[in-house]
Amino acid sequence: MQFTAKDIALMLKGTVEGDLLAAVDQLAKIEEAGNGSLSFLANPKYEQYLYTTNASIVIINNDQHLAQPVKATIIRVDNAYSAFTLLLEKYNTIKLHKSGIEQPSFIHPSAKVGDNAYIGAFAYISQDVTLGDNCKIYPNCYIADNVKLGNNVTLFPGVTVYFDCVIGNNAIIHSGAVIGSDGFGFAPNPDGSYNKIAQIGNVIIENDVEIGSNATIDRATMGSTVIRAGVKIDNLVQIAHNVEVGANTVIAAQSGVSGSVKIGERVMMGGQAGIAGHLNIADGSQLNAQTGINSSIKEPNKKWGGSPYQAYQDYLRAQVNIRKLPDLEKRVRELENIITELKKDVH
């Protein structure tokens, strides 16, 4: 797909300086852009790139001063960063445009599929499933009995949603994610073996949630595991049974949340962090990567680190102190030597 400076300026309500017919077919960073690329400059700090870039078109702010001649065609807009972001989205929308129902796919006669759906080949839609409008179910996805999806939901290839789960509007779920598998619940027998505790709850995912590749979210034993609106979950994250994740919380890759944890709103979990079972995490908490949380966090909006965790500043200080231990030991040894001498002198 090729677009001219004229096309793009029209779309962004910008003004062109240079060749109206300059054409681009890809988007790139200004310092990496080649011929045929569209780029942008938002931060005046990087102005020099404007004079050296090989991009064919560059979007800049209306108030950007040009100190030297620019080879590229310029499009001026109110906010170059927002304008470029808008183009990224449009580009992606075109790239990801899919529609229609491919064969062979499996759609149970009782399932309700909304308008303008994409159902890929080898996708499986079970009994009593409801899909809203504009849903995209890529190939090899499995949606079990009685699942409900809102509007504009995208399941990339190979997503599994177990029975009775509910997924809100605008959800994006990446390949291999598993929603609603059994919680890890077993009752010990006297002989050391375990009986499985049936897991009959579900997972509820509210609107505007994104879930990464191969992430796993277990169903509740009874009731619901709940992912509130606007939550963003990265690849390979584990959310156990009966967890509640508060609105707009962000969880980085490979983090794990144990059973019955309640995470507040706007929490940020770094990668490979873990939270032990049945704890509460206050709103706005920030957990450093690899943090281990073994007790509830009650004070909101604080940063934490270490395993087991401490206030982030204390954690940093503890690390410094650990590194100074050989020095401290030496000081104690010297004191011991001096004392030995002193005692001789005194007695």
Place this chain on the structure above:
Amino acid sequence: MQFTAKDIALMLKGTVEGDLLAAVDQLAKIEEAGNGSLSFLANPKYEQYLYTTNASIVIINNDQHLAQPVKATIIRVDNAYSAFTLLLEKYNTIKLHKSGIEQPSFIHPSAKVGDNAYIGAFAYISQDVTLGDNCKIYPNCYIADNVKLGNNVTLFPGVTVYFDCVIGNNAIIHSGAVIGSDGFGFAPNPDGSYNKIAQIGNVIIENDVEIGSNATIDRATMGSTVIRAGVKIDNLVQIAHNVEVGANTVIAAQSGVSGSVKIGERVMMGGQAGIAGHLNIADGSQLNAQTGINSSIKEPNKKWGGSPYQAYQDYLRAQVNIRKLPDLEKRVRELENIITELKKDVH
């Protein structure tokens, strides 16, 4: 599905107090239960919920005393908890009831499929595969050449089992789990590159094992990676080549076990714990979450924590000591000052 108090009492051999025709269609915790829900009270500590619950039916122990009137219909049984667990299981069995062979699926003519199988659409059963009776192979599962499954095995959607692997009776394997992929074995070349070492062993999973979503269990280089009877493995766990996991061991989410490790029986691994290669872990060991095991554990039935690991009590004490380091440094500084003064006094 609706059930009446009379139906349920018959099933549980209980006695009804109240409306024999009270009907329920779901199971819920007593404090969350609404109209149409069945709940239970086992622990007398929570007796007050009995008088406030909106559940339509509540199962209680035969010896439960009622201090106030109860709105719900009551079913009395010997053990309310066991009775409720039984209902959970029955509920789940009904929910997960699937049978027959859906089309299109791929079943090699040489494969042997036992009685009463469910083979979902887009499932793939390769050459010389043997499935026992009552197996459920959900859609998008792949079972490679020469794999043997026992009776009552459930593979949820998207499970992959590589060639030659053996899975015992009653196994439950959740979506996206991969059984028998190649062990991570490479021989270094002088130029820094690696040659792959062919991985020709298999994975043997004994009876009564459950494996979580997106867990990975690698085949042995030669011989077998072995998961003994009754083992329970949570989501996103990694079991490397040639590992043996002892009977009734439980491994929580995101834990990793390196190559050729031998884990004893009844071991409990917390989440995100790791074990380095070629180690032995004694029976009944308990590893705290995020523990890092870098040497064999010889003493059975002990609890361990930290990375690198220590006895759990030592680990806790070390954490306290680390937190007291600033205080210790201050005490040393004071001693140094006193000594300086003392030396003046003495000399």
Place this chain on the structure above:
Amino acid sequence: MQFTAKDIALMLKGTVEGDLLAAVDQLAKIEEAGNGSLSFLANPKYEQYLYTTNASIVIINNDQHLAQPVKATIIRVDNAYSAFTLLLEKYNTIKLHKSGIEQPSFIHPSAKVGDNAYIGAFAYISQDVTLGDNCKIYPNCYIADNVKLGNNVTLFPGVTVYFDCVIGNNAIIHSGAVIGSDGFGFAPNPDGSYNKIAQIGNVIIENDVEIGSNATIDRATMGSTVIRAGVKIDNLVQIAHNVEVGANTVIAAQSGVSGSVKIGERVMMGGQAGIAGHLNIADGSQLNAQTGINSSIKEPNKKWGGSPYQAYQDYLRAQVNIRKLPDLEKRVRELENIITELKKDVH
């Protein structure tokens, strides 16, 4: 498949001592081998196994001295280890031999499939995809629009490759791996919610790369996430957007690499290690298991451990010092007591 000593000697250019018609149908370690097994002895240290093994055929070095009679048929070669490795590979090649295009599969008319391909049932090859020669695409794989695969690429069942990604020759990608899912990029709004930043880059995987089960490699926001030639990535590893992994680097299971990290060549990452965003890791660095890297590593070929990381020797020493803390505290207490006494003496 059965092979005789004569067949095998011919293949390996070796000489037979014993029964030319001795037949084997499996490969095994010499100490575990049974009747019908082929084994090898390369290390003279284990010579005693030669006299006790139940293997039907054993491959040994030309210069191996036999001190006692050997029951098994012997095949002598220049290098027994290399010869056995060759057999492992041949065995594996036979085991994994698949060819042809199975039905139902989905191959877009615009896709180009090279010679001698295997395309399994329920595999999906999208628009404008190019596959080189000798590619094996197992069932339930999904290859999105405009993806390019080199020659001899194997995708085991259930691999997903998102649009525009490029995979070099001889790549082996295990089940459930996801290549090219969206980077984890969101722009915060004043109300605490996030806007998704469209991820329009791709993943480029060079030649001779192996990627483990359920590993995830995210596409770049713009530009490319790059996995250089000869890299080996284990199961459940996370590689974030815009990362570059240098040639012949090896990454063990469950490790995570954050966005825009640049890893050098011949780096070795132990299991469950993590690297924070935007850092550089020098060539030849060795990261212990569970290491946490929070600043760039500039010095090449060094070993590191701990979270946050230190030079490996310092990390080990710090662990010793932490364990000695109770002792250090006791020494300080004793000094305090002595000083108190001394002060009495002096004043």
